[in-house]
Amino acid sequence: MAVYTEVSDEALTAFLSAYEIGTLLSYKGIAEGVENTNFFLHTTAGSYILTLYEKRVRVGDLPFFLNLMEHLAARGLACPQPIRNRAGVSLSELCGRPAVIVSFLEGVSVKRPGIDHCWALGGALAGLHAAGADFGMRRDNNLSVESWGPLFAGAEAQADTVSPGLADRVRGDLAVLQAGWPAGLPTGVIHADLFTDNVFFIGDALSGLIDFYFACTDAFAYDLAICLNAWCFEADGTFDRDKGAALIAGYEAVRRLTAAEVEALPILCRGAALRFLLTRLVDWLDVPPGALVQPKDPLEYDRRLTFHRTAMQAVDYGWGV
Amino acid sequence: MAVYTEVSDEALTAFLSAYEIGTLLSYKGIAEGVENTNFFLHTTAGSYILTLYEKRVRVGDLPFFLNLMEHLAARGLACPQPIRNRAGVSLSELCGRPAVIVSFLEGVSVKRPGIDHCWALGGALAGLHAAGADFGMRRDNNLSVESWGPLFAGAEAQADTVSPGLADRVRGDLAVLQAGWPAGLPTGVIHADLFTDNVFFIGDALSGLIDFYFACTDAFAYDLAICLNAWCFEADGTFDRDKGAALIAGYEAVRRLTAAEVEALPILCRGAALRFLLTRLVDWLDVPPGALVQPKDPLEYDRRLTFHRTAMQAVDYGWGV
The missing domain is CATH 3.90.1200.10 (Aminoglycoside phosphotransferase (APH), C-terminal lobe)
Known part of the structure; x- marks a missing residue:
């Protein structure tokens, strides 16, 4: 339950410039996720979760997880959908960590x-x-x-x-x-x-x-x-x-x-x-x-x-x- | 930078029933605020911050702070606006802590x-x-x-x-x-x-x-x-x-x-x-x-x-x- 990696406004703005999800309005570190750092993002295009992978999750496994979420979302399952950047990839890097933006899912x-x-x-x-x-x-x-x-x-x-x-x-x-x-x-x-x-x-x-x-x-x-x-x-x-x-x-x-x-x-x-x-x-x-x-x-x-x-x-x- | 008080879905739903800010869609603990616990709330009416006051902030001072924010917001200053519940008060209690909902302010x-x-x-x-x-x-x-x-x-x-x-x-x-x-x-x-x-x-x-x-x-x-x-x-x-x-x-x-x-x-x-x-x-x-x-x-x-x-x-x- 912590933010393990601090992300500055400058680093995040530069990172988001590779995506087509509008202008950054706000971001907050979320006290959730035992193993990763998660930020809640608001942009002019909507709400998203930004995840920085810290440990345990093996980088080699990430394509399986991300492709799976994309596959399931495409079949109508309500789950976070990885957002691809302009280069067409969803797995990127931020502050030296593998990083992914997914759509935000409402719910409690x-x-x-x-x-x-x-x-x-x-x-x-x-x-x-x-x-x-x-x-x-x-x-x-x-x-x-x-x-x-x-x-x-x-x-x-x-x-x-x-x-x-x-x-x-x-x-x-x-x-x-x-x-x-x-x-x-x-x-x-x-x-x-x-x-x-x-x-x-x-x-x-x-x-x-x-x-x-x-x-x-x-x-x-x-x-x-x-x-x-x-x-x-x-x-x-x-x-x-x-x-x-x-x-x-x-x-x-x-x-x-x-x-x-x-x-x-x-x-x-x-x-x-x-x-x-x-x-x-x-x-x-x-x-x-x-x-x-x-x-x-x-x-x-x-x-x-x-x-x-x-x-x-x-x-x-x-x-x- | 932590959530000091866990708030269950049941406690939060009961708390929100005293307010006219729609139905709860999601809430996330925010890894911000050195001294208080903050949750980001989405409801059908919009975005809010829920703060539980943990220590240091003296309860007797809270009316000053809350009335001030309300006063400044009414004069057009862009600052969080305390939300009054149906009883007309903004300072309430949740999980044994003084608690307040304020409007969410976009920005970085x-x-x-x-x-x-x-x-x-x-x-x-x-x-x-x-x-x-x-x-x-x-x-x-x-x-x-x-x-x-x-x-x-x-x-x-x-x-x-x-x-x-x-x-x-x-x-x-x-x-x-x-x-x-x-x-x-x-x-x-x-x-x-x-x-x-x-x-x-x-x-x-x-x-x-x-x-x-x-x-x-x-x-x-x-x-x-x-x-x-x-x-x-x-x-x-x-x-x-x-x-x-x-x-x-x-x-x-x-x-x-x-x-x-x-x-x-x-x-x-x-x-x-x-x-x-x-x-x-x-x-x-x-x-x-x-x-x-x-x-x-x-x-x-x-x-x-x-x-x-x-x-x-x-x-x-x-x-x-």
């Missing part, structure tokens, strides 16, 4: 989603999967099951300092997931990070999806599993099956799950929870002193795994209820 | 002002002094000459750890300023903090003034002295007399300085520099570990004082050249 993130929000999210997620069907690029999911062992190896020795017994619990999850991770499910472009911050509503209507910087090629149902984790647990760690049912039904109103996907849903949900537990755990153990960013609590996902370890069937997540 | 702060910017600033400053002439409230300047001794007393023992000899230099300045500080100059509402961040331009045209949270009742020429300090020194610490001349001439094109003001200009400039040196010094020595805000360098004003200690006449600042 919902902190405590209700059943209607979950239903709307399901439909939007299926719409995203459909809109990405003919996207020509591929990016492997580098945070899927193969990565979890190595991720955990770097945190294993310290895991019990975060919560007693955590290392044992993760070892157990890992063994189950590595042995049983499903193959051959319907695959395509997934968002892979569709938390509530990345979904906008205006009033009760879903107005768009943002932040495609974890998007990759993986099983559609795994994306649904990520959303079930991110949207359908209560603050006390219990799973709200009504919200799960709404999310799945909203999804299936646009794209029906196959029998294999339905069967795989519990293990996919457990895997998604472990993925976020592990990356949060690594970040938690790696906070530099004086950090601007407060890391997210890994134990939130440890509590969710308590549910996943006992949930055996898709019906436990609200499918078909 | 100029990091390195040129001569034309200084001229425009001078005119706007005189316009502000004129627009405030019939403002009915009064607020003493609690950061004027009487405060500098006590401020310094709290930092004196550690001053030389910041720069060798600093304590002696400040003692010398204090003695001169306390003995010779002018009285009886034309007085009224001054901005008292018109740094480049608080002045907006669109292209080369000045589009507005913001941040009235140091505004008070004091000598007009002291406000000019603050601007000469903030706008007319180069990065290497030298004073640019051409910029000073433009700033003063721009001011006098709207309001002529009296002979007493012209005579007092050097000591007012020296005092203004000491005021910012002292508050920055106190902040510098008081940074908590892990602070989100990097304090401003007090020695910038120590270098400026090197010039002020030798400048004896208004002509040294560009008056009448």
